[in-house]
Amino acid sequence: xxxxxxxxxxxxxxxxxxxxxxxxxxxxxxxxxxxxxxxxxxxxxxxxxxxxxxxxxxxxxxxxxxxxxxxxxxxxxxxxxxxxxxxxxxxxxxxxxxxxxxxxxxxxxxxxxxxxxxxxxxxxxxxxxxxxxxxxxxxxxxxxxxxxxxxxxxxxxxxxxxxxxxxxxxxxxxxxxxxxxxxxxxxxxxxxxxxxxxxxxxxxxxxxxxxxxxxxxxxxxxxxxxxxxxxxxxxxxxxxxxxxxxxxxxxxxxxxxxxxxx
Numbered sequence: 698x699x700x701x702x703x704x705x706x707x708x709x710x711x712x713x714x715x716x717x718x719x720x721x722x723x724x725x726x727x728x729x730x731x732x733x734x735x736x737x738x739x740x741x742x743x744x745x746x747x748x749x750x751x752x753x754x755x756x757x758x759x760x761x762x763x764x765x766x767x768x769x770x771x772x773x774x775x776x777x778x779x780x781x782x783x784x785x786x787x788x789x790x791x792x793x794x795x796x797x798x799x800x801x802x803x804x805x806x807x808x809x810x811x812x813x814x815x816x817x818x819x820x821x822x823x824x825x826x827x828x829x830x831x832x833x834x835x836x837x838x839x840x841x842x843x844x845x846x847x848x849x850x851x852x853x854x855x856x857x858x859x860x861x862x863x864x865x866x867x868x869x870x871x872x873x874x875x876x877x878x879x880x881x882x883x884x885x886x887x888x889x890x891x892x893x894x895x896x897x898x899x900x901x902x903x904x905x906x907x908x909x910x911x912x913x914x915x916x917x918x919x920x921x922x923x924x925x926x927x928x929x930x931x932x933x934x935x936x937x938x939x940x941x942x943x944x945x946x947x948x949x950x951x952x953x954x955x956x957x958x959x
Contacts, residue, residue, distance in 0.1 A: 746849045751793040758813035789903035810839040825917040828956035830910030837897035909953035
């Protein structure tokens with residue numbers, strides 16, 4: 698028997714897959730893993746937030762109120778808004794929160810909640826509002842965020858997102874990961890906003906006995922907000938919010954009546 702030496706097959710050390718495909722699979726796996734960790738930690742944050750009492754929250758975030766309250770004035774407008782908050786708290790809520798209203802010198806039609814019970818209302822919103830009912834709905838929406846502890850949960854989720862992004866190290870990968878987490882966070886925030894709208898409608902019905910004026914706020918938003926929504930936004934599309942509010946109102950049998958002047 699004769700043996701013949703063969704040259705080695707030069708293809709044995711050549712990968713049968715594309716390096717680009719390998720990289721895509723690795724990045725996809727990394728993003729999927731981080732998203733799983735993010736969602737799991739998000740549930741942990743949700744549970745942890747429930748363990749924080751409102752009194753503890755107010756002590757932890759009391760420093761946020763100092764500058765805002767220094768800018769607030771004692772005008773009749775701010776007093777009227779505060780009385781409205783106090784009235785709905787007494788009549789329709791059982792909560793340890795002591796809500797404090799601060800009027801911001803900002804022309805935009807907006808309001809937002811800060812941990813601890815502070816509700817900041819922009820001057821522009823008050824100037825453009827056509828009724829007390831319209832202002833009430835916005836305030837009730839912010840109260841809903843407090844009742845659901847959305848503000849604390851949001852802080853926790855953003856902290857987790859920043860932490861996970863920083864742990865990756867590589868800037869390009871971290872940017873990709875941060876974008877993915879932002880999209881996930883936006884979807885979560887949209888759900889919170891929609892739930893707050895419906896909670897606000899219930900409060901409005903409790904206080905006034907009707908829900909007229911609930912959607913008037915959306916008419917005063919800037920024109921550029923007309924397309925505000927989608928996966929890149931923290932808020933749902935404005936038209937969808939109005940439709941959801943009206944649908945919920947119909948399902949609950951809420952009626953409309955005369956508006957209150959502010």
